[in-house]
Amino acid sequence: MHIEKNVCDNIINTLLGTDKKSKDNLNSRLDLQALGIRSDLHPIEVEDKFYLPPAPYSMTSEEKKLFCKVLNGVKFPDGYASDIRRNVQVNEKKIIGLKSHDNHVILQQLLPLAVRRILPENVSAALVRVSNFFKQIYSPVIRVSDMQKLEAEIAETICLLEKIFLPSFFTIMIHLMVHLPAQARIAGPVHFRNMYPGERNDEGLPMEVQSTTPFFRNIGRGLAGKYCVALDHKTWLQAHRYVLFNYDNIDPYLNKHIDYLSSTGLQNKHEIDRVHHETFHEWFRLHVTEIGDDEPEEIKILAKEPIMAANKYNSYTINGFNFHTQSYDEGRPVQSSGVSLMDKWVRTDQFGITTVNFKHLFNTGDNISDEPFILASQAIQVYYVQDPVDTEWFAVRQSKPRDLYNMSETEKDDLGNDTEVSIILPDVHPNSTMNISVEETVFVRTDIDGIIVEANKPKT
Structure with a gap:
């Protein structure tokens, strides 16, 4: 330390x-x-x-200002670190009054971002x-x-x-x-x-609600701003599709539908994938209905389709992270609305630092074929730091949940080795x-x- x-x-x-x-x-x-x-x-x-x-x-004097601007422009996720912007004096090119944990975060997360372009x-x-x-x-x-x-x-x-x-x-x-x-x-x-x-959690992990359905193991817990919204058909369909395509035991049904489409005369793989994505949810419902009682209970639940309403939250906790909506983050000294993503407007430099460009977005939800949703259990929190030179690009830094560890079964078995x-x-x-x-x-x-x-x- x-x-x-x-x-x-x-x-x-x-x-x-x-x-x-x-x-x-x-x-x-x-x-x-x-x-x-x-x-x-x-x-x-x-x-x-x-x-x-x-x-x-x-x-140079200007390079020192750029260095300070990187640190002065950072907003961390809620509870991740203190607001170090108070310690950065850009015009004077000084950083003063840092605590031990401020140094801890700067050295591990921000120093590479500040020096790599200078x-x-x-x-x-x-x-x-x-x-x-x-x-x-x-x-x-x-x-x-x-x-x-x-x-x-x-x-x-x-x-x-x-x-x-x-x-x-x-x-x-x-x-x-x-x-x-x-x-x-x-x-x-x-x-x-x-x-x-x-870095400690003396009071234990925040309680996360266990799901009553067999295919959502953990659905997290709402923290603030709960309200119910009616879904339009496009939003409902996008959410329903994503759940179906990301269910662990859906692969046999996906393969059946692709075989069915191939038997109808479709030859082009791109065309098969497009029709598969657009029509699988309807085919799946009819297919499970025809088979009847032979299907597992969770498959029957999925085939019934969701209702046209959903609960929304301004703040939500899942996987050890506290997430906020962008509007909830506005005016606050934290940045808890970032979720990890990958697309073609993502690049990694020679130092292993990943940057993204938000002027080129896809899957925004405007088109019915978009996928603007993810499962709550897939949410990994990140925060973004603006590039001091190419300001359209933002470096991605991943936040780590407190006291959660990813240990495989093999690794657990190895712990018994003296x-x-x-x-x-x-x-x-x-x-x-x-x-x-x-x-x-x-x-x-x-x-x-x-x-x-x-x-x-x-x-x-």
């Missing part, structure tokens, strides 16, 4: 050149000169002042590796073998940082990162040993630990100017 905070403070203060807190100052450059290393970064005396050449991580690729990649390191260390479920691999990776990451930052950057807290994987192997996941109140604790580790994009050769390391930025600083006055 304290290591993470100090590492985050070191990085942010050095990138922004925070007065008296940055690890890059005149004394640091004079140390380079005394050691006879990194000659490109040695201070140059200009009359009674010194010119400091730009380091690989140096940013700093050189090798610098961004090294900082992304630090971010992913802490993200894996703080995972509520870990695998011992992965911690062993992480122990080797963090040593390599620190070597990369040593080629980018000055020796003064490497306080004891930076070096202590090397020992965190071994500590996790011995003492267990950091998630259970930190002191963040927001030789190794085997628990799922979250997936990390393969490019998030980029291999950067020494030749690729940039020791000085040539596209920006350095800064002029006053000579240190002798103490009296």
